[in-house]
């Protein structure tokens with residue numbers, strides 16, 4: 140996702156997960172091994188410990204807060220420990236298999252006219268979105284949608300925004316017909 144998985148973090152070499160393709164050179168070449176001491180320094184001020192790393196987190200300066208966070212992380216990151224689920228109003232944290240969503244989320248067609256997208260789903264309904272409120276995304280993971288059947292996922296709290304998530308980038312423009 141945005142950052143690397145923290146599962147099995149203690150005693151792992153920094154920047155070493157094959158599953159995360161976006162590590163900075165700075166972190167990969169840092170030669171840090173994660174433990175109580177190095178993690179405390181990282182969370183206190185990431186840019187101080189590894190100048191030029193790409194984690195957009197300013198750091199936690201409060202000693203007690205870091206102590207509490209590390210106590211939590213040490214438990215939560217043990218292999219086999221289920222990560223906390225994103226949920227509720229956040230609009231899904233990537234833990235839904237998009238191949239199994241209901242008809243009302245299986246996208247059959249998307250048209251584009253002036254400033255408006257019309258999204259028709261397998262249950263026969265068509266919803267309209269202002270162009271800036273519909274995000275076109277890709278999920279190529281095992282939980283992504285099938286090719287040709289993108290998924291419509293609500294976003295935000297007002298019901299006026301959504302994501303259409305495709306299996307690959309190359310199907311996006313062909314799928315959307317300009318039609319009024």
Ligand code: HEM
Pocket residue numbers: 141142143144145148152153154155156161162163164165166167173181182191192193194195196208
């Ligand atoms: C207290 C909160 C956070 C903790 C405890 C934390 C922890 C970590 C750790 C331990 C690593 C190194 C993992 C490894 O070497 O495999 C890492 C890397 C990273 N994290 Fe965080 N993180 C936090 C917040 C954030 C936030 C808010 C973001 C972005 C929104 C973020 C994005 C990243 C990215 C992109 C990397 C890779 C950095 C690079 O390669 O330079 N993290 N994080």
